[in-house]
Amino acid sequence: MESAGQFDYIIIGAGTAGCVLANRLTRNAKAEVLLIEAGGKDDYVWIHIPVGYLHCIDNPRTDWLFRTEPDEGLGGRSLLYPRGKVLGGSSSINGMIYMRGQARDYEQWADLCGDDSWRWKAVLPLFMRSEDHHAGASDFHGAGGEWRVEKQRLSWQILDAFREAAAQSGIPKVEDFNRGDNEGCSYFEVNQRRGIRWNTAKAFLKPAAHRPNLTIMTGCHVEKLLIEKGEQGLVCKGVVFSGGGTLYRADARRETLLAAGSIGSPQILQLSGIGPAAVLQEAGVQPLADLAGVGGNLQDHLQLRMVFKVQGAKTLNVMTSNWLGKLRIGLEYALLQSGPMSMAPSQLGAFAKSHAAEATPNLQYHVQPLSLEKFGDPLHAFPAFTASVCNLRPTSRGHVRIASADSYAPPKILPMYLSTEEDRRVAAAALNLTRRIVAAPALARYAPEEYKPGIHYRSDEELAQAAGAIGTTIFHPVGTCKMGRDGDASAVVDSQLRVRGVAGLRVVDASIMPTITSGNTNSPVIMIAEKAAQLIHSMWE
Template identity: 40%
Template sequence: MEQFDYIIIGAGSAGCTLANRLGEDRAKRILIVEAGPMDRNLLIHVPAGVYKAWREPKFNWNYDTEPEPELLNQQVFMPRGKVLGGSSSINSMVYMRGHPLDFDGWEQECGLPGWGYAHCLPYFKAGESYNRGGDAWRGGEGPLGTCKGDYENPLYDAFVQAGEEAGQGYTDDLNGYQPEGVARLDATKRDGRRCSAAVAHLRPALARGNVSLITRAMVERIDIAQGRAQGITYRHRGALHQARASGEVILSGGALNSPHLLMLSGIGPAAHLKEHGIACLVDAPDVGQNLQDHASIILQFESRKHYPIHTVDRPWNKAMAGLRWVFTRDGIAASNIWEAGGLVRGNDHVAYPNLQYHMGPVGFEYVGNKITLSQAFAIHVDQLRPRSRGELRLRSANPGDKPLMQFNYLSDPHDLKELVEGVHKCRDLVAQGAFDALRGAEMIPGPHVKSDEEIAQWVRGVTTTDFHPSCTCRMGPDDRAVVDGECRVKGVEGLRVVDASVMPRITSANLNAPTQMIAARAADFIAGRPQRAPEYPGFAFEA
């Protein structure tokens, strides 16, 4: 049985960040345990390769929701990274922090002093190295490589121009001074390669020599005695092992795996644990509750002009794109595809953007794990601040059984209304003059879907996830909150949860960037270091 100062469960976005920041103190011995394999597969590191890699069972937990009542009882496929780097190794690499007012809401409305955007911004900046350099809003010297989309395609240009023409706004940087409008998006890439959390954070941490990594190791429980987390029990190569932490155990399994492991370890709703024969050590009724996600729909339109990306899935074209990437690190293979998008308002009553676009200059269809491309372009429309709430529960007391998850998408009529508005906004954008020479027929949902009632019925049949589960171990000052404002699990000493599950409310954009920010802040809490001084350089919405 080995002894460490800190044990980190999960080598995803949060776990890798924690290992790097805590490992700066070389006197500390740190163990990080990951259920998946190393990230050696080349398709993980080729940006466009993700569209083959992300459905690979070797790298993916491959969850499914329970039948969703408001989605015509369909199950929603819920991929989560099971590989070094976690979901940051299989995501679409879009780097978005969320709107500053999201974090101000955490502070002012959720009772979390010190979590306003002024306190978070210094950590966002310290964490990234932006290819256009640092300024009052962006970081230029951090470990995570980020870059502005630069793959040239007239469909991206038309999208951005059409957003302006439609009055939906334009911004040069959604993570900067004006976090609203359409834009070329940022991505977690460096020199044409994916910059996952493993690349940015874990490899530098391992190089110091005081961080140990075990892969393909499934943690079965957190060992708790006398009210304190003592260590973990994990299965590796068919045998059970134990490791002990003299400092803290930090759970960074993500919004689905973290509450699951807490409940398996005796921390959760007492009655539910009793149903599965698990002794309740801490009655924590909100473990697994408050589950949130960004519901997403995808519209597709024919492109009147052909571009190389439309046929890159053909064997010869794919081989040539791969060879170009090997020798030059550019071209189609170096693109994460969703290089344009936006944060926009679906109506005049919201205080700040409530819809998000991700635009790709190609049509696509998945049949199983095979993707077929077409001469078209696609636009994701996400509803950003859902009122619907779901829950995650145990399927059994067997650690190998996947949890039950019910997101209850669109169970609040407000969410369906906003997605219907999103269809109208997207169609209005594509109808602008900037698209006249490029826009063909609407393929999905098609021109026959016209009225709000018809759109709503279509939305119920096609809504899916944008891969942002969160909030199942929420921070808060109240007794039901799972963790406090420093991510400490209430009722247990020496145990924290640090990942997207601690968000009290989902942020209005992709979650990888804020998850790394949360982890960097948590590392300072754990190490007893002072927090970075708050910064608030001002934003366009205050003008």
């Protein structure tokens, strides 16, 4: 084993959180930082063209290629579970949607972990610190930061009609989803710069890469953390990783920061002997810290993709049905960086309540002027749009568990979708609400006809069954190293993101969320990393 050296901080994972941490921690010229990434550089052309996510997901160059275990809630189906394996992590392959969630999300976090510094008013400045909003600085938005937020460079008549139909159904038109109450319907704002994806590698890592106190190692696979027994208990001393056929050891003088995401972080902890003892023993790993919550509490947004055939509407299905149409789309992007190739996977969004008794919206829509059977399949031959709806606050909980002591073996991922009666009830209500919106007068001229799941699903029980048949991940796994109070046996980290019972180790990524945010999860991870960097700086002597 060769030594990679000693550093003040070792960051595992150059994804969304890792890039932010690397930037912020190396602002202190005295802090020596090592950033380890399993993937390669973000120089693949399809990363930067927005529609290129189609070429990045399920591609070993940019994706870990995870799959879920067969899930009873989905009729025994297994799903692709994309996670970025490249500089920028999932921000290099995701939907680019800028979304903070609701104020209530962070109020709940603060209550669950007993720390008021996680409340909405406290985290809002952290969101604004890194933001560069197209409208400039305001009470809710920042300007001049690294994280660019722009309007989309396109519009569609069929989506405008859906927005009008939503308004006719009681979901008002709004302009900004990110003021703490996201109820309403609008086009999503996106993390792009002039029609090109803006990932965290470009935003945060590139400006810091030249700093002499930052070492970046790509193509390096983490085997395990170095955990030793000290006078006060267990201490994380660094990490063992392999790269280029060599096994390395890197030592951390101060802290190791695990930023490998909601799948990678619990996997690495478990491989290192930190997790549920019975799970570790079954996998052939000697338990060092019996931490029951590691890998548990998995939450995700299950999108229910309803497809409606239409007449007389321009949709991407029609535009790409011949080579001339594809050529026009390519030329528009090449010349103007606009049009369908600048599209985020979802263009129009809406937040609504499944039932009137809900205090805040618990449903999110992603509406697209296209349709297909499943991800990776060709577009349908007929004109159609898709209205995907997800339960923002699922009560189902899954888990991530290592299958063996082999660090290269993929973990077992079981989301347990629709495993509670509450989630099935909300799913049925969500499908019914979508039908009411589509039946509104604004869409009548397009004569929408339900193609999926089909009008033969009518009762709540039948609709819950349909949800299991058409549901798929919207790529928001969180919660597997949850933050919580001292008395919470399922909590993995405290409110300062320190791993319980192991000194010198923090987790900084979406896995620390005790509950999932009410919307897309990428930008909340940037906020989490900003907060972690702030906490770490406060401890520097």
